Amino acid sequence: MPYPIERKLVIAVSSSALFDLSESHAVFEDKGPKAYKEFQEKNLDKTLDKGVAFPFIKRFLNINSRFKKQEPVEVVLLSRNSAATGKRVFRSINHYGLNISRAAFLEGKSPYEYIPSFNASIFLSQNEGDIQSAIDAGYPAGLVLPSKIVNDDENDELRIAFDFDGVIADDEAEKIYQAGQLPEFHNYEVANSHIPHRPGPLADLFKKLSFLQKLEDRELERNRDYERIIRTAIVTARNAPAHERVITTLENWGVSANETFFLGGMNKERIISRLKPHMFFDDQRSHLESEAGDIPMVHIPFGVRNQKLNN
Numbered sequence: 001m002p003y004p005i006e007r008k009l010v011i012a013v014s015s016s017a018l019f020d021l022s023e024s025h026a027v028f029e030d031k032g033p034k035a036y037k038e039f040q041e042k043n044l045d046k047t048l049d050k051g052v053a054f055p056f057i058k059r060f061l062n063i064n065s066r067f068k069k070q071e072p073v074e075v076v077l078l079s080r081n082s083a084a085t086g087k088r089v090f091r092s093i094n095h096y097g098l099n100i101s102r103a104a105f106l107e108g109k110s111p112y113e114y115i116p117s118f119n120a121s122i123f124l125s126q127n128e129g130d131i132q133s134a135i136d137a138g139y140p141a142g143l144v145l146p147s148k149i150v151n152d153d154e155n156d157e158l159r160i161a162f163d164f165d166g167v168i169a170d171d172e173a174e175k176i177y178q179a180g181q182l183p184e185f186h187n188y189e190v191a192n193s194h195i196p197h198r199p200g201p202l203a204d205l206f207k208k209l210s211f212l213q214k215l216e217d218r219e220l221e222r223n224r225d226y227e228r229i230i231r232t233a234i235v236t237a238r239n240a241p242a243h244e245r246v247i248t249t250l251e252n253w254g255v256s257a258n259e260t261f262f263l264g265g266m267n268k269e270r271i272i273s274r275l276k277p278h279m280f281f282d283d284q285r286s287h288l289e290s291e292a293g294d295i296p297m298v299h300i301p302f303g304v305r306n307q308k309l310n311n
Contacts, residue, residue, distance in 0.1 A: 002071035009208040014125035019048035048092040077103035078111035121205040142298035164236040166283030169197035171303030189242040196252035210255035239264030
């Protein structure tokens, strides 16, 4: 029996992150909502091109094919469209064979308030205002940045990479760093190495991914030929001795990452370009850059660093 939505790992996504709506958005900006509606109706049967989040969402939904009894994941569409203009979006969803059935169409209003209603562990959108409003309200959300669309269909593996501070954990350590210098930060983290960090905005997402990996562990015990499809990584600017508190936190939560990189301020792109995640989440915009521009990056505008930028 499939899990009820309260037990599922749910990702909410906007139509603009899932599909390329640049053409229709230009119509809206230039000619207004009436012309936008007419444009969508005229192009109802014209399939929308894939957006930045599409490869990630497709692979995420594919987890259910491995666990057909539980169907432990779900994607919900949260959209500023009206139900009428959203018809084209759902026809495109059906065209690509995405198993998305739940949606909220808010007719111009920000949908962020409904993140907890759908039990979503993150809301992905390209609307910066919606994402900041969600974060300010204490909801998990990330701004999908522009990048090339890469369809690597060689296998089913889903690779997800996270920064630690201000993403998986809260910004306690970042506040210490901002108030002083690197030695003060290291001293503080060493003194508190036995105390787990409080959860950050994407802690629930990371924990539920870890639970899914435990389902894979059980499957591997039953079938030694089973090939894992979920691969998680933590890519943090921390290094020793501040690394220990990261490990303490994960152990306290009963979770882990497949790969953990303590870079000591080294450019994260050196790792990300090799790992090639289908999504990389970081709270620092300056870390969300790749030379090739082909890695989907998501900015989490949370914590003291982002408060400074917004003031």
